[in-house]
Every structure is written in structure tokens, then in C-alpha cells.
Amino acid sequence: MMTDDLPKARSVPFAALAPLGRILRFLMRQPTSVFGLAVIALLVLAAIAAPLLATHAPYAQDLSNTLAPPSAQNWFGTDELGRDIWSRLVWGSRITLSIIALVTIVVGPIGLAVGTVAGYYGGRIDTVMMRITDIFLSFPSLILSLAFVAALGPNLRNAIIAIALTSWPPVARLARAETMTFRNEDYVSAARLQGASDLRIICKSIVPMCLPSVMIRLTLNMATVILTAAGLGFLGLGAQPPLPEWGAMIATGRRYMIDSWWLVTFPGVAILCVSLAFNLIGDGLRDALDPKQMNRR
Amino acid sequence: MTGPTRLRLIATVSAAALGLSAPVVLAETPDDQLVVGFSMTNILTLDPAAITGKETVQVLANVYDGLVQLDPVNRTEVQPDLAESWEVAPDAMSITFTLRDGAEFASGNPVRAEDVVWSFRRLLTLNLAQASFLKTYGFTAEGAEQAFAAPDDRTVVVTLPQKINPQLIIATLGIVGPGSIIDSVLVTENEVDGDLGAAWLAQNSAGSAAFTLQQWQSNNLALLTRNDNFWGEPSTMRRIIWRHIPESQSQRLQLDQHDLDIAFQLAPADLAALETTEGVQIQTTPSAGFYYLAMSMADERFQNPKLREAIRYLIDYQGVNNAILPYFGEMHQRPISGGFFGLLDDPGYTLDPEKAKALLAEAGYPDGIDVTLRALSDDPFLNLATAMQGSLAQGGVRAEVITGSGEQIYGAMRERNFEMIVGRGGGGQLPDPDSNMRALIYNPDNSDEARLTNFQGWRTSFSDPKLNQMIDAAAAEADDEVRRQLYADIQNRIEEVVAPIIPFSEVVTSVAYRDDLNGFVLNPSWSTDLATVTKTR
Amino acid sequence: MSPTSRMTGFARQLGTIAITLLGLLVLTFAIGRLMPADPVRAIVGEEATQDTYMQVYTQLGFDRPLPVQFLMYLRDVLTGDFGTSIRTGQPVINDIMAVMPATLELATLAILIGAGLGIPLGVLAAVKKDRWPDHVIRIFSLMGHSMPIFWTGMIALLIFYAALGWVGGGGRISDYYIGLVPPVTNFIVIDAMLAREWDVVRSALNHLILPASLLGYSSSAYITRMTRSFMLDQINQEYITTARVKGLSRRQTIWRHAFLNIRVQLVTIVALAYGALLEGAVLIETVFSWPGFGQYLTSNLMTGDMNAVMTCVLLVGVIFIALNLLSDVLYRVFDPRTR
Numbered sequence A: 001m002m003t004d005d006l007p008k009a010r011s012v013p014f015a016a017l018a019p020l021g022r023i024l025r026f027l028m029r030q031p032t033s034v035f036g037l038a039v040i041a042l043l044v045l046a047a048i049a050a051p052l053l054a055t056h057a058p059y060a061q062d063l064s065n066t067l068a069p070p071s072a073q074n075w076f077g078t079d080e081l082g083r084d085i086w087s088r089l090v091w092g093s094r095i096t097l098s099i100i101a102l103v104t105i106v107v108g109p110i111g112l113a114v115g116t117v118a119g120y121y122g123g124r125i126d127t128v129m130m131r132i133t134d135i136f137l138s139f140p141s142l143i144l145s146l147a148f149v150a151a152l153g154p155n156l157r158n159a160i161i162a163i164a165l166t167s168w169p170p171v172a173r174l175a176r177a178e179t180m181t182f183r184n185e186d187y188v189s190a191a192r193l194q195g196a197s198d199l200r201i202i203c204k205s206i207v208p209m210c211l212p213s214v215m216i217r218l219t220l221n222m223a224t225v226i227l228t229a230a231g232l233g234f235l236g237l238g239a240q241p242p243l244p245e246w247g248a249m250i251a252t253g254r255r256y257m258i259d260s261w262w263l264v265t266f267p268g269v270a271i272l273c274v275s276l277a278f279n280l281i282g283d284g285l286r287d288a289l290d291p292k293q294m295n296r297r
Numbered sequence B: 001m002t003g004p005t006r007l008r009l010i011a012t013v014s015a016a017a018l019g020l021s022a023p024v025v026l027a028e029t030p031d032d033q034l035v036v037g038f039s040m041t042n043i044l045t046l047d048p049a050a051i052t053g054k055e056t057v058q059v060l061a062n063v064y065d066g067l068v069q070l071d072p073v074n075r076t077e078v079q080p081d082l083a084e085s086w087e088v089a090p091d092a093m094s095i096t097f098t099l100r101d102g103a104e105f106a107s108g109n110p111v112r113a114e115d116v117v118w119s120f121r122r123l124l125t126l127n128l129a130q131a132s133f134l135k136t137y138g139f140t141a142e143g144a145e146q147a148f149a150a151p152d153d154r155t156v157v158v159t160l161p162q163k164i165n166p167q168l169i170i171a172t173l174g175i176v177g178p179g180s181i182i183d184s185v186l187v188t189e190n191e192v193d194g195d196l197g198a199a200w201l202a203q204n205s206a207g208s209a210a211f212t213l214q215q216w217q218s219n220n221l222a223l224l225t226r227n228d229n230f231w232g233e234p235s236t237m238r239r240i241i242w243r244h245i246p247e248s249q250s251q252r253l254q255l256d257q258h259d260l261d262i263a264f265q266l267a268p269a270d271l272a273a274l275e276t277t278e279g280v281q282i283q284t285t286p287s288a289g290f291y292y293l294a295m296s297m298a299d300e301r302f303q304n305p306k307l308r309e310a311i312r313y314l315i316d317y318q319g320v321n322n323a324i325l326p327y328f329g330e331m332h333q334r335p336i337s338g339g340f341f342g343l344l345d346d347p348g349y350t351l352d353p354e355k356a357k358a359l360l361a362e363a364g365y366p367d368g369i370d371v372t373l374r375a376l377s378d379d380p381f382l383n384l385a386t387a388m389q390g391s392l393a394q395g396g397v398r399a400e401v402i403t404g405s406g407e408q409i410y411g412a413m414r415e416r417n418f419e420m421i422v423g424r425g426g427g428g429q430l431p432d433p434d435s436n437m438r439a440l441i442y443n444p445d446n447s448d449e450a451r452l453t454n455f456q457g458w459r460t461s462f463s464d465p466k467l468n469q470m471i472d473a474a475a476a477e478a479d480d481e482v483r484r485q486l487y488a489d490i491q492n493r494i495e496e497v498v499a500p501i502i503p504f505s506e507v508v509t510s511v512a513y514r515d516d517l518n519g520f521v522l523n524p525s526w527s528t529d530l531a532t533v534t535k536t537r
Numbered sequence C: 001m002s003p004t005s006r007m008t009g010f011a012r013q014l015g016t017i018a019i020t021l022l023g024l025l026v027l028t029f030a031i032g033r034l035m036p037a038d039p040v041r042a043i044v045g046e047e048a049t050q051d052t053y054m055q056v057y058t059q060l061g062f063d064r065p066l067p068v069q070f071l072m073y074l075r076d077v078l079t080g081d082f083g084t085s086i087r088t089g090q091p092v093i094n095d096i097m098a099v100m101p102a103t104l105e106l107a108t109l110a111i112l113i114g115a116g117l118g119i120p121l122g123v124l125a126a127v128k129k130d131r132w133p134d135h136v137i138r139i140f141s142l143m144g145h146s147m148p149i150f151w152t153g154m155i156a157l158l159i160f161y162a163a164l165g166w167v168g169g170g171g172r173i174s175d176y177y178i179g180l181v182p183p184v185t186n187f188i189v190i191d192a193m194l195a196r197e198w199d200v201v202r203s204a205l206n207h208l209i210l211p212a213s214l215l216g217y218s219s220s221a222y223i224t225r226m227t228r229s230f231m232l233d234q235i236n237q238e239y240i241t242t243a244r245v246k247g248l249s250r251r252q253t254i255w256r257h258a259f260l261n262i263r264v265q266l267v268t269i270v271a272l273a274y275g276a277l278l279e280g281a282v283l284i285e286t287v288f289s290w291p292g293f294g295q296y297l298t299s300n301l302m303t304g305d306m307n308a309v310m311t312c313v314l315l316v317g318v319i320f321i322a323l324n325l326l327s328d329v330l331y332r333v334f335d336p337r338t339r
Helices: A013-028 A031-048 A085-121 A123-137 A141-152 A156-182 A186-193 A198-234 A246-256 A262-288 A291-295 B003-017 B054-060 B113-126 B129-135 B166-172 B184-189 B248-256 B268-275 B305-312 B317-323 B353-362 B381-394 B406-414 B433-440 B465-476 B480-497 C003-034 C039-044 C050-059 C066-078 C092-127 C132-146 C149-163 C188-194 C198-235 C238-245 C250-261 C263-287 C293-303 C306-334
Strands: B033-038 B068-070 B078-080 B083-088 B094-099 B148-152 B155-159 B211-217 B221-226 B239-244 B280-295 B329-331 B369-376 B397-404 B420-425 B501-514
Touching (some): A013 A031, A013 A262, A031 C132, A085 A123, A085 A156, A085 A246, A085 A262, A141 A156, A141 A198, A141 C003, A141 C263, A141 C293, A141 C306, A186 A198, A198 A246, A198 C149, A246 A262, A246 B248, A246 C149, A262 C132, B033 B248, B068 B166, B094 B113, B094 B166, B113 B155, B113 B184, B129 C050, B248 B268, B248 C149, B268 B280, B280 B305, B280 B329, B305 B353, B369 B381, B369 B406, B381 B397, B381 B420, B397 B406, B433 B465, B465 B480, C003 C066, C003 C306, C039 C050, C092 C132, C092 C306, C132 C198, C149 C198, C198 C263, C250 C263, C263 C293, C263 C306, C293 C306
Parallel strands (some): B033 B239, B369 B397
Antiparallel strands (some): B068 B078, B083 B094, B094 B155, B211 B221, B221 B239, B280 B420, B329 B501
8 A cells, every 4th residue: 555655754755756666576576567567678678779670771662572571581571662660660669669758758747737736725726727637637638639639730749749738637636636635744834834935845845745656647647648649640640651650550551451461460569569568567556556546537 | 020030130139249240141232222432531512513523523423414424435525415416606606505305303393494504603603613614714703694595495505705616615514513404493492591502502412313412421421312303214223322431441342342332442552452353343544634743933943944854854754654653644745635635646755864964964953953852642642752753863853752741742832832743633624635734834824923723834833925825726726627736836835845744644543343333434534424334143 | 415515516516617618618719720721722622713712711700810710619609509510511510410329329339348348357356356367357458458449440350351251341331221221319220120120230230349349348448447446445345244244145245235336336437438438439430431420520630620620529528527527426426425
């Protein structure tokens, strides 16, 4: 249980990060989570070592060798322009990772800011901010992202922005709930008595306390981010050709699906593996913590 | 409910509940129904005055009749339709049509000369997409009262507003859209706020052809049912179901599984696969327009005719037609469609990098040039652009390919904001060289403010006053022999001044269908008649 | 809670809903006006002249200032006018009503499959916690939650339609059955049963089964997980132990006591999952040429039909607000702890 794991010495807020190590150790004991962690490790490795792992350049066309089935030359076959699918998948892992990273970097601070401010001040500010959150929360993420991308123009950057715009509300909700439990704690009151400004209290005392649960919530969100990004790519509203984004690869591969199964199969398996991996880790995390705390959107 | 049926139903429902479905042998399409797959993305309305694109024409050709119809095989011929005969006045300034006796609209109302006149006046008054066919030849909303007259129930007199070859006008009236004759009584009953039935006709039909529109759902289906009041031979098909299936592979699968009779929008790879499929036939026919490489003369470099000529020798005509354009296009180098009046033989250009380099040097670019080359990101444009990039590079023209959606590519061309583009277009739905010339070459006002975006000549900032004059003269000329010579002169001049639009292929349409269909003949003007199609099994 | 305080609570809730709706309208309007596609060009076509273009441009009111356009939009929406579709020229609301039954039919069968699969599995997983059935169920449901549904749909179509011929291809029924049964409910299966056209029923089920199973599978993941967690709460509670001590069988305790106690929670979870199917429908309808809401939304996004997109987004927002409200109310009315 999370509350048990929380450190007693709350005057040292950064100690709040300590449970993360404990959680990681817990995860390593479960085979499913280990599998998930291994896949993610592989993904990160592939992204870092892409130039070494790829056998071809991801954009190099070979019009004399189009739609070639998997072979020793092209492990996963080639696409309609003769590009090597294995190499494109490997390079595509960078896109997948950067989507996850960028969304997380954008969503974390926005969610934290909205949630802590709303929870700390309460009252009208809280009402207004939570209303805004509710508006965004009242959409399934794919549909709202679709609408945003349609408005901003279809490309990878806008897809990331759109996904970020749709995934901050649960984080804000969580941060607000956490803040409300902390705001009347002794050490916060003490800081207030010492004349610390609200901004300082939020940044120094409240945010660090919310961080662990927010980070876990963000991890739980990653599978959704991957699937949404792939869905946008598939609908032609995410990454645009010739970028080797996996969803977009499936979208173009679909035109040759009957004769050339490898065009859609491998990117699909890649998406499935990575999103499954994140879900397995998320599931392990949920077990490590209070399930009801985490299931809330 | 009979015993066995109930059992089967229970079995099916329980199988469904289990997430499994009993293997069912899928039947063929019924003998008296035609199921057609195509893309409805471009169908915004079914009002003949407002339609755009070929898909709508394909549907409406079976719903509306014209006074005349365009021959599917011999492109210079027109055939009687609602008019049984017509006569051109000796001064060539008016045409008198005599209507067929006893023809009725699907509603049961008789087809009267008044309906014909009303349809043309409506077209010009609404001034929507299809009006431009007649406006090109001087017809206007104000002049419509005078231009179209109905002296009696069976006679229609069309008076030409300017000197123009009457055959051109007759052929224009054979096009589905501008030439479609509408049931004025029925439409007037459904008029709202003086909209001439525009809202109602977008969803309903008021024609006299073999079928009527029963239902249209945007991006889903158009359902045609047999018109029992049809004046001609009734079709053996009770219904035609037009289904929106945007993906080529889905169309191919469904054709394969006998769920479709005709697949209109197939990609080359799928056509090639179907070519060897048992029970499937493919028909290819020339269509409207060309694939071309165009340069913008708003870019100062391309004002130099030597440079434009160099580009002419940097296209691998044979190569792209053989490798990229099977089922899409056939090699063609003149800006006049195949089978049209007055077309000359191809000038016989080939890929010749050495000659191009010499011309580039002559033009003052011994080191070549850097350009951008735009293309749609769809088949076949993307591949064409890639191929062009390769052949242009051989002569030192380094092209950076920009791909995108219609808005990004043609939008930029409309704004005259591009350098080079691989595109498709150039008229030809009206089977007369004048249609090609106006779409590709004609440009009466080259100023930016004129915004003659419908002329590709304007889009490429190409304007040759002499050519404009020659095109007008050829359109007005009534004598066939003289006219033929005029078009020969025009084609020669286009090559001489090196127009910035270089056609390298003529658009063809390729359609796959089940081989149990008889009498399926594609019309190059898109108006394929499906009423005469039968099934033999 | 006294009746009066419950009433004021209700009034306050109505107020916040009104504000949320207004915010939603601002959001949809912003999305509509930001869309870069040129709706006028879509109407007039590629070869139209400039004056035809300008005529339509003014007709649609694009020449007025934005705040004026928003007020016009607000007024229209409040009077139930969601504008006409630029694509079809029909009132958008009519278009949506025409495509909605297809999606509802799909989603309804999907949720039946999803709940029918998810609830028993969830109970089983809770009962067998940390034993092998629990692990197998966990992997199975996480798979459903992790698959890119558009991809699974394509692969399934290739296998079950193209290769095996077990199920129908795209669309709701075989095309030649379209329009043969009189539309009563617009659910083809029910309409065809009413008309006693059993071939049509079979064809419809044949086309429904694959997309509905996939959607159902993906939503069963969520239902399984929640059911398991609710059940665990119950099983750990004292009265269950008491019941066991009193000599009730294990099976009786689980189904009569524990399961009965979570039924309200389950209803709200299934309702939320039903709403979430809209999202899967967007992708699965594209793959299966399913003429429903999802396809309507995506095709209008591509062609830049503002009014249609705005109304779709608004509708989805309203549906989700309503579902959340429903689950709040259900909790408040039935849950003994909040009473």
C-alpha cells in the first residue's frame, strides 16, 4: 500500500521519490513485469543503436526491389518503394520513443501545475480549473486528438501536441487529490508561517510529494499514448510519409496487404509488443500500489 | 417461422454469441442487381448543375438523359437521346432539336421542350460548377432567356450567343451535368425559397433515364432502382447499388469473393493481380486529361524557352509509361486527347540528357538548376515525382520533391506559388480539342488579379496572345477542313513556343468486373451506361 | 442526506453541467474555425471560376468577424440548429442520426460480448487470485487492451473473410440486401427479424460478428480488470467470511453475496465502456467500411466539413458528460456508503 510506503520524514520532500526504488524491486519479482521491462529496454536500445542495427538507410528507395518478401537481404522484406522494413522499424522506434517522451514532458508539468494549484487554493479557482479539466476529460482521447489534429494540420508535431492536450486531465485530477491531502499537513503550515510564498510552497513542498504518483500515472498512460499515436498515423493524421512511424507504415502497407503481408504484419507486431509491455508494467505497478488509487481516470 | 429456419437462426445467434460464426458459403450477387464499388469521397451532391468529378457523372449517367449522348467508342460522334434529331441553321448560329415522342420522366410527367429549356436556364441561373461548360462559350444567366426557346412541346431552339462551331455546343449538351434534362414540374413542387430545387435535387432525382435515385447516403452508398416509366428498353437490372469502398484492396477482395460486380477504383498492383484472376475481366479506355510536368513561368528562370525545352528532353516518356503508369495512362505527347478531332501524331520526344544539357548551357545554366517539384502523395503521383527527379537529375536539374494533399499541391498551383509540378488535368470530358486547349493553354488575362484558376495556362503564368486568338478562331470555325488545319497550326505553335505544360501520358480508366457481365462498355466521358448490362450464368 | 440538500446538490450539478457544456461549445467552435481545409473549394470543385468561389464563400458567412460567427453558432446550437453539412447539404443532425444506428448496433453487440466475456473472467480472476487462471486472464485481457485495433481488424479480415470465407466483408450486410427490409429501428438485425427476412438477418450477423468481437474483446480488458478489483474488495470483507462460516457454499457466497453487491458498480463500468467504444469504432469502422459515426467523423475531418466535425465532437462530449453523470447518479442512489 502506498500510504505505508510514504516516508515519515515529510520535511524532506525529495525522500518521497524513495518508494520508486522499492516499486522497481517489486516489479522485478513478477515475470510479466520483467517481460514488459525487457521489451522497453529493447526499444530504448533499438532507438539508441538504430544506425548500427539497421541494415539499410530508412529512406533509401530501390525501385527495382519493391515489395520483396522477407529474405536474407531484407529481413522483414521491402515496401512499395523498395525501402527495407526492418531498418524502418528500427528507426521508427526513435519516433515512438520521442512521442512518449515528449507527451510525458508536456503532460507532467501541465497536469501538475493545474492539479496542485487547484488543490492548493481550492474554492473558485479549483472549481474553474476542474471544470476545464472536465471538458477535456469528457472525451475519449483519440476523438479529441483527431479533432485537434484536424484543426492544427496533420503532422507528427501536431499529433504529439494533440495527444498531450488530451492526456493531461487525469494527471491534473490525481495531483489535485494528492495536494488536498497534503495542503494542511504540518510541514506546509510551517512553511506558510515562515512566510514562504504560495508559489514557493507549491513548488518546494507540494509538487515533490505528488511526483511519485504522477509519474506512475504517466507510465500507465504510455500504452494509450502509443495506440493513439499509431491510430492517428493510420488515419493519415499523425506522422506523414516518408517518416517510418509504425501506424503510418501500416496505413500505406494496407494498400498492398493482400499480396505483401509483411508490410502490415511487422509494424503491427511492433506496436502490439510495445503497448503490451507498457500495460504489463502498468499492471505490475497497480499491484504494487493501491488498485483503487490508480484505476481512477 | 418454419422449423429449420428457426433452428438455423438459433444456431447463427448462438454462434454469434460465442464470437464464432458458422462457415457460410457466400452467394454471388443476384442476377437482377448490379453491385458497383467506387469511391464517393468526391460526391458532394447529386444535383446535375452542381456536381464535380467523374464519380458523380458515373452515377447520374444512369439517372438523367440529355438531348444527345456521347458515343462510348467513337469520341467524335454524338448519338440521339431525348432529341431524335437536330438541325443546324444555315448561318450556323442556332440549332433546332426535335424531341422524341412519348418520352416520360420517372415521375410519369411527359418530357416537354419546356423542361429542356428550364433545365438549361436553371443551370446558368444557379451558376454552380457545371455552368462553366456553357459559360465558356458565351452563355450567361441573363442571356439564357434568349438562348434557349421552346416554340412548341417537341421543339427546342438553342441560339448561340457568339460565333462558335455548333458541333461543340451539341457535344457539350451531351455531357452529363450541363446537358442533363430535369423534370421541371417535379422539381418546382419541391422548391424551397426560390432555390430552383437545389436542396431537394442534391438528394433526389428527377430524370428520365433507365434508373431513379432511391437513396443516397454520403460516403456510404447510392441506390438506383429501375425506372418503370423509362421510354427505352427496360434494363434487366432491378437495382444498381453503388457502394463507397475507398480502398482498392477491399474492392479487389470483394470482387474476388463475388460480392461486387464492378470495381471502379483499383490501384495498378491490384489490377495486375486481377488480370490473372479467374472470372474477372479488365477494361481500359482513354479518359479525360493528361499526366503532365508543368513549370511556373512566374519563376523567372522558366520564362526562358530554352530552359523549358531542356526540361522536355529530361522526361523518360517510355520509362514512366511502362513502369509507373500501366492502367493509369498511355504515352501521349500532344495536349489534345486521343481520338479527338484534329489530333496530330506525337512529336516523338525522348529522354535525351545530352541535348538537355546543351540547351541548359545555351539558356545560361551550364551548372544546372535547383528546383522544387510538387506532387500529390498518392498513387501514381508520388512514384512519378520520384522517377522525374531521377531523369531531371541526369540533365543537371536538381529537383527537391514536395508531396502533400490536394490543397497543398494544387492549392499552391492555383496561387501560382510553385516551381514545377507533376499533375493531372487538361479537359477532355467534352470530346473536342477546344476543351483541352482551354484547360491547358488558353489564358486571356495573365494578371494575378484575374484569378482565372480554372485555366491551367493562367496557373502556370503562360499567356501567348497569338495562341489565344488561334484557339478562339478554331472554336468559332464552322468548316471542318479549315478547322482541322487550325488545330494543326495550334499544336505546332505550342511546340514551337514550348508551352510550360508538357503532357507525357494520357489518362486512361481501368475497371475490373466479373466476367458474367455482358454489354459493359466504359464511356471515355465517364458516362458509362449500365442499363444495357446483363448477367449470364 | 436530507431531500432539500439533495435538491440543492442537484441544482449545483446542473449548473456545473451548463458551464461544462458552454466550454465544450467554445472548444468545438475553436476546432471548427482552425481547420485548415478549404470547405468552399470542396463545394465548387477544382476547375471553378473565382466568382463562383466568392459567391459560395459569402453565402457561408466566412466574411464576418469571428466573435460574430461564434455568437451565431451559439444561437444556432441553442435553437437545435447544428448547421448543414457542407458535404451533403443536409442538416448535420440528420446525417448523424442516419449513421448512428450502424454504430449503435455494432457497439451494442460489442458491449454484450465485452461484458459477457469480461465479467465472468473478472470474477474468476478474483476468486483464483494469484493462481494460474488469474495470470492467464490477466495476459489475455491485457492483450485485448494493447492491440492496435485497426491492425487486428485488417489481419482478421484477411483471415476470416479473404482466406476462409467465414464472415462477410465490409459493410453492414451484403450490398444486394441493402434497402430490402423496411427501416423500423434502423438496427438491421432487428428490422430484418421483424420483416422475417432470415437471409438478411444472417447476412447482417455475418458482417457484424467480426468487428463486434474485436471491439468487444478490446473493451473486455477494462471490464475484466474492474470486475476483478471490485470482487477482491468484497471477498476481503468481513461478511463474506461470516457467510462462509455460516455454512454457505463458496459458489453461493460469491454469486449471491459478493457479486450482487458489485452490480451497481458494474453497470456504471459497462456504461462507461460502452461510451468508450465510440473511440474504437472510429478505427474499426474505417477498416470494415462500416457506414457509422466513426467513418462519418473521419471522412468529414479529411474533407474539412466543419459543421459536421464540430457537431460530432460536441455530441461525443455530451455523451460522455451524460455517462459520467449517470454513473454519479447511480452511485448516489444505490451505493449505501454515499447514502
